[in-house]
Amino acid sequence: MKKMTSSEAFVETMAVNDVKDIFGIMGSAFMDAMDIFEPAGIRLIPVVHEQGAAHMADGYARVSGRHGVCIGQNGPGISNCVTAIAAAYWAHSPVVIVTPEAGTMGIGLGGFQEANQLPMFQEFTKYQGHVVNPMRMAEFTARCFDRAMSEMAPTQLNIPRDYFYAEGQFNIPKPRRIDRGTGGDAMLNEAVDLISKAKFPVIVSGGGVVMADGVEECKALAERLGAPVVNSYLHNDSFPASHDLWCGPLGYQGSKAGMKLISQADVVIALGTRLGPFGTLPQHDMDYWPKDAKIIQIDADHKMLGLVKDITVGICGDAKAVALALSEKLKNTELLCDSSKSERAEKIATEKDVWEKELDSWIHETDSYSMDMIDSMESGLLHPRQVLRELEKAMPEDVMVSTDIGNINSVANSYLRFEKPRSFFAAMSWGNCGYAFPTIIGAKTAAPHRPAVSYAGDGAWAMSMVETMTCVRHDIPVTAVVFHNKHWGAEKKNQVDFYDRRFVAAELTDQNFVEIAKSMGAEGILVDKLEDVGPALKKAIDMQMNEKKTTIIEIMCSRELGDPFRKDALSKPIRYLDKYKDYGVNSGHR
Numbered sequence: 001m002k003k004m005t006s007s008e009a010f011v012e013t014m015a016v017n018d019v020k021d022i023f024g025i026m027g028s029a030f031m032d033a034m035d036i037f038e039p040a041g042i043r044l045i046p047v048v049h050e051q052g053a054a055h056m057a058d059g060y061a062r063v064s065g066r067h068g069v070c071i072g073q074n075g076p077g078i079s080n081c082v083t084a085i086a087a088a089y090w091a092h093s094p095v096v097i098v099t100p101e102a103g104t105m106g107i108g109l110g111g112f113q114e115a116n117q118l119p120m121f122q123e124f125t126k127y128q129g130h131v132v133n134p135m136r137m138a139e140f141t142a143r144c145f146d147r148a149m150s151e152m153a154p155t156q157l158n159i160p161r162d163y164f165y166a167e168g169q170f171n172i173p174k175p176r177r178i179d180r181g182t183g184g185d186a187m188l189n190e191a192v193d194l195i196s197k198a199k200f201p202v203i204v205s206g207g208g209v210v211m212a213d214g215v216e217e218c219k220a221l222a223e224r225l226g227a228p229v230v231n232s233y234l235h236n237d238s239f240p241a242s243h244d245l246w247c248g249p250l251g252y253q254g255s256k257a258g259m260k261l262i263s264q265a266d267v268v269i270a271l272g273t274r275l276g277p278f279g280t281l282p283q284h285d286m287d288y289w290p291k292d293a294k295i296i297q298i299d300a301d302h303k304m305l306g307l308v309k310d311i312t313v314g315i316c317g318d319a320k321a322v323a324l325a326l327s328e329k330l331k332n333t334e335l336l337c338d339s340s341k342s343e344r345a346e347k348i349a350t351e352k353d354v355w356e357k358e359l360d361s362w363i364h365e366t367d368s369y370s371m372d373m374i375d376s377m378e379s380g381l382l383h384p385r386q387v388l389r390e391l392e393k394a395m396p397e398d399v400m401v402s403t404d405i406g407n408i409n410s411v412a413n414s415y416l417r418f419e420k421p422r423s424f425f426a427a428m429s430w431g432n433c434g435y436a437f438p439t440i441i442g443a444k445t446a447a448p449h450r451p452a453v454s455y456a457g458d459g460a461w462a463m464s465m466v467e468t469m470t471c472v473r474h475d476i477p478v479t480a481v482v483f484h485n486k487h488w489g490a491e492k493k494n495q496v497d498f499y500d501r502r503f504v505a506a507e508l509t510d511q512n513f514v515e516i517a518k519s520m521g522a523e524g525i526l527v528d529k530l531e532d533v534g535p536a537l538k539k540a541i542d543m544q545m546n547e548k549k550t551t552i553i554e555i556m557c558s559r560e561l562g563d564p565f566r567k568d569a570l571s572k573p574i575r576y577l578d579k580y581k582d583y584g585v586n587s588g589h590r
Helices: 006-016 028-034 050-064 082-090 117-124 134-151 161-165 185-196 207-211 215-225 256-262 319-330 336-361 368-376 384-394 407-414 436-446 458-473 489-498 513-519 530-547
Strands: 002-005 021-024 043-046 068-071 095-101 127-130 155-160 167-170 201-205 229-231 246-249 267-271 294-299 313-316 400-403 424-426 452-457 479-484 523-527 551-556
Touching: 002 006, 006 028, 006 134, 006 161, 006 167, 021 050, 021 436, 028 095, 028 161, 043 458, 050 068, 050 082, 050 095, 050 424, 050 436, 050 458, 082 095, 082 117, 095 117, 095 134, 095 161, 117 127, 117 155, 127 134, 134 155, 134 161, 134 167, 155 161, 185 267, 185 294, 185 313, 185 319, 201 215, 201 256, 207 215, 207 319, 215 267, 215 319, 229 256, 246 256, 246 336, 256 336, 267 319, 294 319, 336 384, 384 407, 384 479, 384 530, 400 407, 400 436, 407 452, 407 489, 424 436, 436 452, 436 458, 452 458, 452 530, 458 479, 458 513, 479 530, 513 523, 513 551, 523 530, 530 551
Parallel strands: 021 043, 021 068, 068 095, 095 155, 127 155, 201 229, 201 267, 229 246, 267 294, 294 313, 400 424, 400 452, 452 479, 479 551, 523 551
Antiparallel strands: 002 167
8 A cells, every 4th residue: 555646546557557558638637647647658649539549549459459548538528439439349349448527526517528428338338437436546447457358348437537636545456367268178078079070160260369369279270170261250360361271251242262161061160259140141142151050159258159140069268278178179089070171171272262263353343333333434443342452462461451331441351361360450340430540540559560551431531531640740650541432332332222323412522632641741642543552552551661651542443332231231112102202213313
């Protein structure tokens, strides 16, 4: 126990938890603590908007494997973070959001910037610590950091602003970390028995593999079985793309090779994945999920076991530990699938080769709307798929990539391949626009030695591009790729397929993003020739790594569109009133 102020206890507890960076905007609500961040070895990185701060904390956590922290002024500063904390929740990121609150003597009186801040985050946090007495500051702060790591999810630390000023005797708790273990021998043995009888086992490598640092253990298990490995949706970094058994991602705009192979599985080993519904929907006109396969699901959260898919065996455990334990148990076990390893390897290689050739030849979309756009488009506009292929070829091996939501960004799922974990970041099931750019800034802050690239369409880019100033002001160099096609592509595709091309609120005007970037102090590169795509990315990354420059690459893309984003959730409209029945048929509203 040492005498200190509650502000000092708050800061000391963060320091013990190895907090080096906090993202946010300064505010009077926590200024007493902010005043001593620097001597505690903590850097406050001021952002342009608090949503960006929470996304940066998310990216920071996903790359580093430790806490990302964000903070803001009570009331409006804190409410600005809600969307980004929701994205962190669905990405299982251990983000701690510190929410200074109105003072206790004013709560309930409708004072300046007063809000009830706990309900705002109730749905998107696994623990909410409200400091009920300033002498418990260190206790609640430590618990929020411990619970963020144990739950692998955001937590909220809510502190009345007058509680930063108390004095007394404080104990600074040491961090507590849990060992998740293997889930017990009974379930492991059931899994081994099931695997030993499998003719065509397939592994789904999920985000839990990345979070557990278990890629090598997943590889060892796959090699023992000779099993094809597919990435769960938007976890393309959960297995190295250069490995012979890698077959690509499932889900929207994923790998046809992976989908065709998992469709043949009689046993699916879902390693570190909840098998989310959006990541297993039919795609490319294939209902690929194997209906009769037995499923072994491994997840660190027991509530996820069997939640989405009916399973045969459920193991509550760490993906790395379970993969290692299974490999050990299978080492000397006779497996039915051993006799067909070479046949399976040949099938994997063939499907991957067919898919790669299809991607090479898939120059543009071929639906009637896209063909109309291609036929009528101005010269100098590039086919998105060709652009994505060229970007893929130009990526350095150690790259980190974040993708926003949207049509071209979703098509990128077919092209993004990684060699190491903690390399790919997306908004997951939350699917919010404005995610990619601030998230990659956070990732770069955590791993300044790695190249960092974000993808966004022009609509999503406009939501977050002001954080370019954060990069320039604080020497956090990143590269942003902007696909400029002048419309909200994902939703517009629904209007093409379901609403007879009646475009409402889908069009975007033509801004000059290169000049906007330069006005904020960054570099800008305009690309309107396919042969310039790869060189532009390489040049931007070279400037990022060697000159600490942020570069915005604006790529002028055609208005063609990939498959609809929510084909599962839409149907042809029904209209009964006459004024709506003929709407758009003769009105020219197209």
